[in-house]
Amino acid sequence: MLRVLSRPATKLMERWLPDPFIFVIVLTLVAAIAAIATQGTSPIALIQMWGDGFWALLSFSMQMLLVLVTGFILASSPPVRKILQSIAGLASSRGSAIILVSLVSLAASWLNWGFGLVVGAIFAKEVARQVKVDYRLLVASAYSGFVIWHGGLSGSVPLTIATPDHFSQAQIGVIPTSDTIFAPWNLVIVLAVLIAVPLVNRLMIPLEDEQVLIDPAKLADQGRPAPMSQHPTPAERLENSRVLMWLIGIPGLIWLALYFIGGGGLNLNVVNFLFLFVGILCHGTARSLLAALDEAVRGGAGIVIQFPFYAGIMAIMIQSGLAASLSEWFVSISSAQTLPFWSFISAGIVNVFVPSGGGQWAVQAPVMLPAAEALGADYARVAMGVAWGDAWTNLLQPFWALPMLGIAGLKARDIMGFCVVQLLVTGIVIGGLLLLL
Known part of the structure; x- marks a missing residue:
């Protein structure tokens, strides 16, 4: 059934889903029209908001570009490449290849979302070199593992409310991660996702004559260092x-050791620092690095040009x-038992326009937390409802x-048909468990 469902979804996305740059322009227009129609925002005021917020994500854009670059540097180094090749060798069939890529991506994304994005892509390429399997689905399987990140160790919402002096502490206090990330009910959701995502990906494998394969030669690394000449210059x-x-590499590792010994935690800058300096040591020479x-830099063009437009949408x-207003509408139809579920749904919709976990929580917390207090709902569950909703619709948001x-x-249209099927299944799994548990 899932294979049958994925076939029209894939064709639909291949035909109608434009390049992500066009997608962000359409989202900008939709957000602008909605703000004018429902909020009474004047066109001039709207343009002012959009322009003022356009460069608000410059720091984050650079961080994301470095996630791509430093992660690729590390993953393409000879020692890490050998490890990935060894793990990829465990895949002996199309089905085992899809399941293996899904599980590796899920595990890496649960540990850290930036790590998961890079490792998933590199590992999918490595598996494609060894097993003949639909390359679109293989990469979609790697990306679908990202759905777990906000229920894991780098989830920005649970980490924010666990940090002293966070912006809503006066209302809800400090909520430890034992009540969110490591709460039994959240771990049940994580386990369900770990089972559902690989299974769904496995069941979507196209028939033999419908597969889109890729020549392993096209996946060969282009970034091989030129050999040193017979009479090298200084x-x-x-x-x-x-x-x-x-x-230079050893001092970098010493700094990381001092940072973690001092109680420091993982964040995007630390992950990039780790990737870079371990990558320096693994490559061994500047020429190889x-x-x-x-x-790596060739794949970063989309980040550079699109993130400012998303910053403008967030401002609108x-x-x-x-x-x-969107969040308030969902609150109006909620009870203490259903508020986590409706928080999940509303966050999923908002995430299409505001694809930033921390930014989205800043938007929705002032609405969801007073509602939780008035209805007597559990703050931790409501917060995690927002967190899971933010992660969920990333399957639709390129x-x-x-x-x-x-x-x-690849292009977004190549994988989004498969991701839409995952969106439907994981939405039922996560939403259903938020209602039941």
Whole structure:
């Protein structure tokens, strides 16, 4: 049934889903029209909001570009490549390849969302080199693992409310991760997702004559360093010096050790720092590192041009009151038992326009938390409802797929048909458990 369902979904997306740049322009227009129609925002005021917020994600855009670049540098280094090849060798059939990629991506995304995006894409390419399986579904399987991230160790909503002096502490206090990430009911949802996502991906494998395969030669690394000449210059000797890389790489690892010993936690900057300096040591020479860098940067164009437009959409949604109004409508039809579920649904819709976990919580918390207090609902469950909703519709939103697509060499339309099927299934699984547990 899922194979039959994925067939028209894939064809629909291939025909109608434009490039993510067109998608973000359409979303901008939809958000603008909705703000004018429902909030009474004047066109001039709306343009002012949009322009003022356009560059609000510059720091985050650079962080995301570095997630792609540093992650690729590390994953393409000789030692890590051998590890990935060994794990990929466990896949002996199309079905086992899809399940293996799904599980690796889910596990990596639960640990850290940035790590999951990069490792999933690199690992999918490695498996495609060894097993003949539909490449679109393989990459879609890697991306579908991202749905678990907000229920994991890097979830921005549960980590925010567990941090002293967070913006809503006066209302809800500090909620420890034992009540959110590590709560038994949340772990049940995580387990259900770990089972459902690989199973659904496995059941969507196209028939033999419908598969879209890729020539393994096209997946060969382009970033191989040029060999050193027979009579190297001093500059070439420096570029191929392992001592130089150790002299800069070891201090980087020492800083990381001091950071974690001092109680520091994972965040995007630390993950990028880790990827970069472990990558420096694993490549061994500057020439090898820079060859990988050249290949990695080619996939980052979408991030550079699209993230400012999403910042503009976020400004429209927040400053016009559109996001708050949408959340308030769902609150109006909720009870103490159903508020986590409706928080999940409303967050999923808002996430299409505001694809940022922390930014979305800043928008929805002022609406959801007073409602939870008035209805007597559990704050932790409502917060995690928003968190899971934010992660859920990333399966439809190509914003987060850009780093993975850049590494894999595909377009959003190639994988989104499969992701839509996952959207339906995981929506039932997560939403149903939020109601039942």
